[in-house]
Amino acid sequence: MEYDEKEYILEKHEAHDSEHKRDRVPPGYYARNKAKNVVIVFLALTTLFGAYEFQLAVKLRRQLDAQYNRAFYEMTGYVQDIEVLLAKAMLTSSNEKAADILKDIWHRAELVSTNLGQLPIQQGALVNTQKFISQVGDYAKTLTSQNVKGKTLTQEQMDTIKNLHQLAVSLNDNLDKFHGELTAGTMTWANLAGEGTRLFAKNDVEIPMTISNIDGTFENMPTLIYDGPFSEHMTKQKALGLTGDKVTEEQAIENLGKLFGKENIRNIQKVSDNKNGVIDTYNFRFELEGKKEKSIAEADVSVVGGRVVWFLYNRDVGDVELDIDKAKEVGKQFLEKSGFKSMKDTYYTEQQGIATINYAYEQDGVIVYPDLIKVKVALDNGEIVGFESKGYLMSHRQRDIPKPAISMEEALQKVARKENIISSGLAIIPTNYGSELFCYEFKGKLDDQDFLVYINAMTGEEEDILLIINSDEGILTM
């Protein structure tokens, strides 16, 4: 009502005004028209803009789908190859041929893995498939090195290959079905990724049957135990270095106090009880009254034995005052104070004013690399700002180190560049599948490149070669 009145008054007012003007154009006409035009232009622009954006989106979608299709087709091709190769591996009687075939399987598995990892499939939907492929490749690689050493495949290994072949056959069948749905258009990559529904989705988009069928094949896959990093035994490792009784939270805090000084720890809080990991721990957060500043530190103490597993004290580091030799000494003193005796520094890195030094356990003059502890030393004032002992806690024990079956001289004869060897020693090195090798360690230099060669002290086999990288950021091995 009020509005109408106003309008009315306004119109009256304008009408009155117009009487004084000569032209017949109603008052406010230009202004209103201008506004109209602006709106029309805006509308046109937004429509054009929208159309352009839509076209662009369609184009990008097409490009993306093309990438996904490429990855999918490559992957299925390689899976077919693997099926054929596994069948051939069961048929050959020649070691050399078997090695060739197995090497091809390993190579194809890597390619399957790369392509599979590029497909837009929901988290967790194809994990078992990926695991199968990784294990097939890893297993084939292990068998290849066995073949190269002249060892024929055992009956047990043949049986495993047969099993893997059957699984590859059903993987192929399921991929075929999936391919059918893709080409029929009943399944699109956008659907699989759950796109278009994400905005309103409260829960997951359901995993399509075809996908869960693919993965279902491997759910009850027999466990594969062999000498490779993806072998099942790697997930079931025990902490050999953790002994003693279970400790309470209070005892754990006390152990932290021994390390940093009770008076330096303030407002300590237990953040979490860590379970289901390789080591059960108490996780603490506290204020540490450091040499330089008071800052937050975090640490884990093991439930069994009450050992500090790791800690981190993140603070800014000022101008570098310590050299690396001093830092190594500081780290060693800290380890001794913490009850780690007989630790020898090996390699280190230096970043942002912090040296991270690796220490390995030494037993009867033999360096035990698996028993590894890392210490972070701030190079401004020598404060310990980090500590990590999982390697040590997982593997440490007093070992029965045998007498070498071959002499140092005999081992040296196995080294390719004998004339370049500068020093030698004995070491226990870890394999990537959780075991240990007792070796002679030869250090040499070739064209300014430092290197390490490991010759098995029992069998004389060359086990590993490492390059020592000297850079501004420290000494590393590769």
Place this chain on the structure above:
Amino acid sequence: MHFKKFIIIFALFVGFVMALTPGQAQNNSDRTSDLQLLARAINGEARGEPYEGQVAVGAVILNRVKDPRFPNSIAGVIYQPGAFTAVSDGQINVPIDPNSTVVKAAQDALNGWDPTYGCVYYWNPATATSKWIWSREIVTKIGKHYFGK
């Protein structure tokens, strides 16, 4: 008067549409090393988390690289479609200071600090929409994240 309102609304609408379209990508640093990539991923995923939580996110990425169920390179794991929100929402492209905390956290993760003891998943219980993720065995809780196997 009405037209002005319309104009304002349309201008806002256009501005909104423009804001939604991703801008020119930030000038990427010339180093594409693992450290840089890992640090950016941590920055996009766990900025504002406690230091330990940042190291933990880095450790999860590295644990995946070593796990048969995931791609076997850092880039492969980070860019696996849908694996990390920082990749989907572009947060991973935000440039970082070489002296920032996330670089230190990435370095510690690469040097072997793993507060998660081998976890390959993490999620924020307040925002996680996936039912499946809750079937994972929880190992630890750091900051806003649960870490599981």
